[in-house]
Amino acid sequence: MSDVEEAVDQDVANDQTVPRDQDVPHDTSKEDVVLRVDDLQKAFGGLVATDHATFEVERGTITGLIGPNGAGKSTIFNLISGFYEPDGGRVEVNGVDVTGMEPYEVADHGLIRTFQTPRKLEGMTVREAMLVGPQNQPGESFVNVLTSPGSVGEAEKRNLAEAERILEEFEIDHLATQPATDISGGQMKLVELARAMLAEPEILLLDEPVAGVNPTLRNELADQIRRLNEEGTTCLLIEHDMDFVMELADPVVVLDQGSVLMEGPPQRVQSDDRVIEAYLGGGT
Amino acid sequence: MSAGTRLQTAWADLTRAEQGVTGFIVGFAALLLFGLLSGGLAPTYFLYLVGIAGMYALLSFGLNSQWGFTGLINFSVAAFFGIGAYGAALTTADSSPLAGGFNPLVGLLVALVLAAVLALLIGIPTLRLRADYLAIASLGLAEVVRTIVKNESQWTNGTAGVRGIPSFFEGWPVLATFPEAMPGLEIFVPFGARIVLGTSFWSALLNVSLVLIFVGVSYALLRRVHRSPWGRVLRTIRSDEDLARALGKHTYSFKMQSFVLGSLIMALAGVFYAHLNLFVSPGDLDPITTFYVWVAVILGGSGSNRGALFGGFVIVAIREGTRFLNEFAWIPFDVAPLRLLMIGVLIVLVMRFRPQGVLPPQRELIWPSAVDEAPSRPDSGVREAKAGGGDE
Amino acid sequence: MVLLDHLASGLIFSSIIVLGSIGLSLVYSIADFANFAHGDTMTIGAYTSLVTFGAIGGLGGAVLGIPFGFFVALVVGMAMAALVAIVTEKVVYEGMDVDSIGLLITSIGVAFVYRAVIQMGFGADAVRYDIQALRPIEWLLPYNVRVTEHDVAIVVSAAVLVTGLHVLLQYTDLGRKMRAMADNPDLARVSGIRIDRIKLWTWVIGAGLAGAGGVFLGLYNLLSPRMGFNLLLLIFAAVILGGIGSVYGAMAGALLIGMIHELTPLLSQLGRVFTFLPEGFGLPIGNQYGSAIAFVIMVIVLLFRPQGIAGEAV
Numbered sequence: 001m002s003d004v005e006e007a008v009d010q011d012v013a014n015d016q017t018v019p020r021d022q023d024v025p026h027d028t029s030k031e032d033v034v035l036r037v038d039d040l041q042k043a044f045g046g047l048v049a050t051d052h053a054t055f056e057v058e059r060g061t062i063t064g065l066i067g068p069n070g071a072g073k074s075t076i077f078n079l080i081s082g083f084y085e086p087d088g089g090r091v092e093v094n095g096v097d098v099t100g101m102e103p104y105e106v107a108d109h110g111l112i113r114t115f116q117t118p119r120k121l122e123g124m125t126v127r128e129a130m131l132v133g134p135q136n137q138p139g140e141s142f143v144n145v146l147t148s149p150g151s152v153g154e155a156e157k158r159n160l161a162e163a164e165r166i167l168e169e170f171e172i173d174h175l176a177t178q179p180a181t182d183i184s185g186g187q188m189k190l191v192e193l194a195r196a197m198l199a200e201p202e203i204l205l206l207d208e209p210v211a212g213v214n215p216t217l218r219n220e221l222a223d224q225i226r227r228l229n230e231e232g233t234t235c236l237l238i239e240h241d242m243d244f245v246m247e248l249a250d251p252v253v254v255l256d257q258g259s260v261l262m263e264g265p266p267q268r269v270q271s272d273d274r275v276i277e278a279y280l281g282g283g284t
Numbered sequence: 285m286s287a288g289t290r291l292q293t294a295w296a297d298l299t300r301a302e303q304g305v306t307g308f309i310v311g312f313a314a315l316l317l318f319g320l321l322s323g324g325l326a327p328t329y330f331l332y333l334v335g336i337a338g339m340y341a342l343l344s345f346g347l348n349s350q351w352g353f354t355g356l357i358n359f360s361v362a363a364f365f366g367i368g369a370y371g372a373a374l375t376t377a378d379s380s381p382l383a384g385g386f387n388p389l390v391g392l393l394v395a396l397v398l399a400a401v402l403a404l405l406i407g408i409p410t411l412r413l414r415a416d417y418l419a420i421a422s423l424g425l426a427e428v429v430r431t432i433v434k435n436e437s438q439w440t441n442g443t444a445g446v447r448g449i450p451s452f453f454e455g456w457p458v459l460a461t462f463p464e465a466m467p468g469l470e471i472f473v474p475f476g477a478r479i480v481l482g483t484s485f486w487s488a489l490l491n492v493s494l495v496l497i498f499v500g501v502s503y504a505l506l507r508r509v510h511r512s513p514w515g516r517v518l519r520t521i522r523s524d525e526d527l528a529r530a531l532g533k534h535t536y537s538f539k540m541q542s543f544v545l546g547s548l549i550m551a552l553a554g555v556f557y558a559h560l561n562l563f564v565s566p567g568d569l570d571p572i573t574t575f576y577v578w579v580a581v582i583l584g585g586s587g588s589n590r591g592a593l594f595g596g597f598v599i600v601a602i603r604e605g606t607r608f609l610n611e612f613a614w615i616p617f618d619v620a621p622l623r624l625l626m627i628g629v630l631i632v633l634v635m636r637f638r639p640q641g642v643l644p645p646q647r648e649l650i651w652p653s654a655v656d657e658a659p660s661r662p663d664s665g666v667r668e669a670k671a672g673g674g675d676e
Numbered sequence: 677m678v679l680l681d682h683l684a685s686g687l688i689f690s691s692i693i694v695l696g697s698i699g700l701s702l703v704y705s706i707a708d709f710a711n712f713a714h715g716d717t718m719t720i721g722a723y724t725s726l727v728t729f730g731a732i733g734g735l736g737g738a739v740l741g742i743p744f745g746f747f748v749a750l751v752v753g754m755a756m757a758a759l760v761a762i763v764t765e766k767v768v769y770e771g772m773d774v775d776s777i778g779l780l781i782t783s784i785g786v787a788f789v790y791r792a793v794i795q796m797g798f799g800a801d802a803v804r805y806d807i808q809a810l811r812p813i814e815w816l817l818p819y820n821v822r823v824t825e826h827d828v829a830i831v832v833s834a835a836v837l838v839t840g841l842h843v844l845l846q847y848t849d850l851g852r853k854m855r856a857m858a859d860n861p862d863l864a865r866v867s868g869i870r871i872d873r874i875k876l877w878t879w880v881i882g883a884g885l886a887g888a889g890g891v892f893l894g895l896y897n898l899l900s901p902r903m904g905f906n907l908l909l910l911i912f913a914a915v916i917l918g919g920i921g922s923v924y925g926a927m928a929g930a931l932l933i934g935m936i937h938e939l940t941p942l943l944s945q946l947g948r949v950f951t952f953l954p955e956g957f958g959l960p961i962g963n964q965y966g967s968a969i970a971f972v973i974m975v976i977v978l979l980f981r982p983q984g985i986a987g988e989a990v
Contacts, residue, residue: 083529104534107529107530119524139651140517142545145512149653156651160654410975420909421978424909425975427909431964435964618799624795628786629785631781632782636771636782
């Protein structure tokens with residue numbers, strides 16, 4: 001046990017009010033940080049949604065982000081990925097400051113996020129939907145489409161092959177030419193995950209990937225995420241499903257009322273009194 | 285395989301919607317042909333109909349590019365049509381209050397440049413707005429354009445309009461005198477009427493060729509770009525813009541590109557109109573044109589160029605068809621509101637019962653050379669399956 | 677002072693716009709789409725009252741130069757507008773399974789149907805109410821303000837209707853439920869509020885007010901089949917400027933838009949308004965640009981504050 005952890009445990013044992021975020025010395029044993037969130041702040045009108053939140057995601061991990069309803073998990077995701085503009089603080093991806101950048105710029109730096117309730121893509125087959133994933137396609141330039149059809153065709157061919165390969169890894173390649181609106185919600189979740197991978201992310205932000213999903217699919221998604229992680233993709237995921245988070249993520253960051261309450265391996269987080277109180281006491 | 289069996293397999297390959305539309309077009313064409321041969325339909329008028337249909341096809345292509353593919357609710361179609369028409373008119377007409385008398389090709393260039401500038405002026409403030417605000421803002425800004433055209437007579441001649449626009453082919457080496465040079469033809473149709481083809485027919489033929497070239501070029505261009513990754517990003521923006529942004533696409537830029545492209549095609553329609561009608565006035569920017577084109581696109585099938593073509597035909601049929609009703613004196617009211625009523629009812633019916641239109645996109649849109657080996661289409665039309673017609 | 681006269685016109689015009697913008701804002705918040713048929717609903721109110729007034733006549737006395745019969749016709753016009761709106765909701769919108777944009781497009785079709793029917797019945801030419809036009813009020817003339825008693829009636833009537841709405845929204849059960857639905861539709865549904873019933877009442881109130889707006893527009897100006905649609909853009913501008921979802925914002929927006937519209941002619945006469953400027957100074961913007969200016973201002977505001985004056989953050 002490190003000195004830090006011993007000190008914290010001591011505080012808890014002494015029933016002291018544990019200092020919040022900025023006073024808790026951070027775990028400096030992280031070697032390679034893909035995502036750094038530093039003193040992030042956001043308020044909507046009078047309501048403070050993100051209150052000086054600070055945490056880091058180490059490369060190669062599946063880091064969980066949990067917290068009671070209203071803790072501000074979605075807000076943090078939106079702040080990190082550029083959909084909200086922070087009132088203060090800093091976000092760094094791979095050491096590059098992406099604070100306040102537009103979502104497409106943040107994605108450009110390697111941070112890809114999924115959505116909890118995406119809208120279905122009308123009028124496309126599954127593989128067409130997948131083809132939106134890869135970044136910097138030459139065919140996305142109007143000029144290229146007209147002037148260099150050859151290179152556009154080449155890239156499209158490669159991307160299509162890659163898309164079909166990934167669909168196969170996810171075991172849904174039989175759906176490739178199905179209309180995207182025809183597949184089940186669960187299959188759509190797999191497609192989204194697959195498509196996000198085509199964007200070759202440095203870090204994947206998963207927004208409640210198994211919300212409202214049946215147990216079989218839940219396990220399948222867990223397996224897929226674990227596989228992606230083993231193959232090198234760092235993940236940060238928000239989930240309410242405790243079992244899912246505990247079996248998949250390490251470390252787990254706990255958010256309460258907009259700031260980081262604590263961080264640690266799943267077992268310790270689960271048994272921590274403060275965490276339990278935050279969930280029972282209700283942050284809402 | 286004989287021609288007959290080849291035709292049969294081709295027919296079976298179409299989805300039900302495509303079969304219906306093909307049948308409609310063939311039937312309609314047969315009707316027109318009958319009218320021609322029996323003398324009821326003057327050949328010059330027939331060509332005029334084709335010309336107007338081509339014009340609406342162009343407008344529909346442009347709007348389809350903005351709404352059908354990118355989901356931009358653009359209610360300023362009339363403004364771009366008008367700018368195209370006025371651009372060509374003010375450049376080529378002798379009576380133009382600004383510099384006039386230039387070659388129509390220069391007029392075409394001027395019209396396109398003006399349209400691009402106007403697209404930027406309207407697009408920059410509005411494309412960041414949510415969809416319904418875009419609708420209102422674009423309608424309003426179109427009205428601002430119309431007000432300017434109507435009132436700044438020192439630039440546009442105001443309500444008097446611009447007359448004396450030359451034909452598009454004036455000053456061309458052979459084509460300028462083609463109508464007069466061609467001999468008048470008389471065609472005797474067995475059991476039919478005698479058809480006379482004079483100068484007016486040949487000049488109408490020239491005009492029709494012009495619009496067919498415009499339509500052909502636009503269709504080919506759109507077909508290529510819509511099968512490309514560029515087109516795919518647009519379609520993703522339409523369904524779920526946040527998704528596109530999260531995947532690294534600069535959606536504002538894509539929306540602007542799509543908006544400008546559509547506007548250029550609409551201006552092309554305006555240029556054709558100027559050289560067809562030989563007169564333009566502020567009334568040509570009336571918002572009713574915008575809504576005609578909207579009906580064409582949503583009826584035909586948002587997102588499909590062939591659907592837009594079909595929708596264009598229907599609009600012309602309604603416009604010209606109701607004109608004939610005037611002949612029958614038993615209708616106690618004016619034709620204009622009747623047309624308005626039909627358009628209104630059509631919009632409500634389409635949105636109520638078939639919001640995706642008659643001929644929505646049927647096939648996958650992937651770059652051709654990438655799918656040569658892979659099966660190029662799903663077992664059923666992509667939209668058909670959704671609508672429940674899965675066994676075609 | 678030249679300015680006073682234009683301000684007065686602005687107030688009168690705003691009174692007409694506010695009757696349209698409140699109704700539009702209500703429908704926007706509760707039925708959740710931009711109703712492009714709202715302008716033509718005003719036209720329906722106007723023409724219905726034209727017919728009614730023609731049928732029943734003056735009915736004896738008058739107030740502020742307007743016969744009692746006209747006020748009866750006003751009520752009938754409002755009722756007809758409300759009725760048409762309810763029928764449209766039941767027949768067209770209720771069964772539709774499209775999103776808010778789809779409803780927007782549908783409402784354009786509905787607008788055309790309204791306008792076409794009126795044009796078929798009354799022709800395309802402009803008409804006026806059979807009320808004698810009045811001369812401007814004497815004691816205001818020295819202030820350079822040219823206002824007739826009809827104009828005063830318009831402002832007073834609009835004020836009465838708006839106050840009535842305020843009372844309804846704040847102090848009645850229906851009003852409370854309407855505000856709840858506008859604020860948070862899901863919560864409203866869960867707490868037992870009859871959504872359909874409230875929606876219908878919203879249509880009644882919104883269309884009724886629009887009908888009244890149409891009648892007064894006809895009185896202020898004239899009646900023509902396009903009268904409502906011509907005003908629609910300004911009404912939208914007022915709603916958006918004031919902030920979608922806020923009825924009080926719609927009132928503020930209407931005041932602003934009306935003022936801007938009527939003050940535009942002063943742009944070319946700035947020298948007469950501001951004594952520190954040379955006499956003949958003015959911007960080369962003609963009187964016909966009133967709507968255009970109001971509109972451009974709305975677009976500019978949207979760029980910097982998309983939620984409008986009183987709306988919630990987007």
